[in-house]
Amino acid sequence: MSQTMKMCPRLRNSYGIGVISLVLILVSVNVKVASGVYYAINCRKHSAVLTDFGGVGDGITSNTKAFQSAISKLSQYASDGGAMLVVPPGKWLTGPFNLTSHFTLFLDFGAVILASQDESEWPQLPVLPSYGRGRDAPGGRFSSLIFGTHLTDVVITGNNGLIDGQGAYWWNKFHQGQLTLTRPYLIEIMYSDQIQISFLTLVNSPTWFVHPVYSSNIIIKGLTIKAPVDSPNTDGINPDSCSNIRIEDCNITSGDDCIAVKSGWDEYGIRFGMPTQHLIIRRITCVSPDSAMIALGSEMSGGIYDVRAEDLTAINTEAAVRIKTAIGRGGYVKNIFVKGMNLNTMKYVFWITGTYGDHPDPGYDPKALPYITGINYRDVVATNVTKSARLEGISNDPFTGICISNVSIQVSEQQKKLQWNCSNISGVTSNVTPYPCALLPEKGQLECPFPTDTLPIDNVQLKSCN
Structure with a gap:
């Protein structure tokens, strides 16, 4: 059933994406391939092809x-060097399936x-x-x-293969109010450690594309x-x-x-109490006319801490880095660092919202104020x-410690007369145009x-795997 396979790739650099190009040469049904490399957090001793x-x-x-x-079948090799399943060229229709460690x-x-x-193919x-x-x-x-x-050491990668969620079916049900359950995500990994999702094209998800949740040590790289x-x-990556x-x-x-970036919703997120923390975001290009390049919240009741974002590009996007929260959220958003943003055609550059309601139910605590x-930003x-x-x-709950430096904003012909609208905040600026609020x-x-x-x-480097 399982054959050890060798792979033959070429590394191709593409601006802002870093896509790996691998060429698999299939020479027989029992696949043997010319030697080469692919890049992953861990290499595998065993592999097989879906057609097997x-x-x-x-x-x-x-x-x-x-x-x-x-x-x-391949899960039996978890303790013997792990295994890889290769999806070869073709169109592979499938319902959901679960990965293994x-x-x-x-x-x-x-x-x-x-x-x-x-x-009927989609479990609940x-x-x-x-x-x-x-x-x-409200349901499941x-x-x-x-x-x-509950996995360890999972890699979803490839030679720019494509995953198509065929989301229009689900979007129509959403718009027509026909959903009794929440739409599927494209990729979701829960309660897991050591995750890599890389070098793929993902299109038309029913809702969120990539959703690591309650997990740690995650690398998401080179996705279109x-x-x-x-x-x-x-949403792209949550x-x-x-x-x-x-x-x-x-x-x-x-x-x-x-x-x-999220961490739970109102009283449920407060009770669960698991923050998103120690997050690096770099070299991202975003187009989203009605939303943000990076949003912190609105579900942030478990806390968001130590986010480091740099070298970011947004084009025709509503906002750059937006913080969304509300009374009843509790939690915190603190120690957020952003530098090096190149923005073109934006509704807002800086946007922080303290009135983003949208509660799961009436049971939230109105005294639970976010910090x-x-x-x-610089x-x-x-x-x-x-x-x-x-x-x-x-x-009575001002947002504090805001720092903005070295910012040049050129306004459009449709500019608003009041360029800086500020309330219940405090902080400092330096070398910012147009001139900020008082x-x-x-x-x-x-x-x-x-x-x-x-x-x-x-410090985690992808290995060159033979």
Whole structure:
């Protein structure tokens, strides 16, 4: 069933994406391939091809059982160097399947995984404990297309293979109010450690694309993510109650936030109490006319801490880095560091919202106020901007420690007369144009801080695997 395979790739650099190009040469049914390398957090001793398990890549035949059978069989090698399942060129229609530990799912160039639109193939899952209800409906949720829980050492990668969520089916149900369960995510990994998702193209997710939750030590690299800009809630990458995460070299076009950092919703998130922390975001390009390049919240009740974002590009996007919270959220957003943003055609450059209601139910605590402090932005160039900033804290709960330095904003012909709208905030600015609001006074030659220490996740290097 399982053959040891050698792979033959070429490394190709692409601006802002860093896509690996691998060429698999299939020479027989019992696959043997010319020597080469792919790049992963861990290499595998064993591997097999989906067709070994009855897979049919015609875009019509369901491969759900083939994926499930392959992963079940390969799981026996977890303690013997791990295993890799190769998805070869073709169109592989499938319902959801669960991954296993010490495992790599590899999509070759020309491989397309198509999400089934047959709801009977989609298992149902309970609501996430830090949310208390589904996002689309109060009940449970459908499983993600690619799912895993309580795993160690999982890699989803390839030679720019494609995963198509065929989301239009689900978007129509959402718009028509026909959902009784929350729509599937494309990829979700829960309660897991050592995760890599890289070098793939993801399109048309039913809702969020990539959702690591309650997990740690995560690398998300070299993804191209695409959905229509009017598609509902198609967030790109949503680290949720996770620690030690590195998101880099991704290009995202979506109908919601390109990256949304989360940690639970109101009383459920407060009770679960797991923050998202120690997060690196770098070299991201975003297009999202109605949402943010990076959103912190609105579900942030478990806390968000130590986010380091740099070398960011947004084009035709509503906001750059937006903080979303409200009375009843509790939790905190603190020690956020952003530097090096290149922005073109924006509604807002800086946006902090303290009135983002949207509660799961009436049981939230109106005395649970969020703590927002230590928000740092520097080295920003923005053109064609409608409004420089909208910074709104909460009455009797001001957002403090805001620092903005070395910022040049060129406003559009449709500019708002009031460029800085500020309330219930405090902080400082330096070398910022247009001139900021009075609540952010000029402090001379000040450079807002950005950490110089190295987080452990940044020391993790991808291995060259034969």
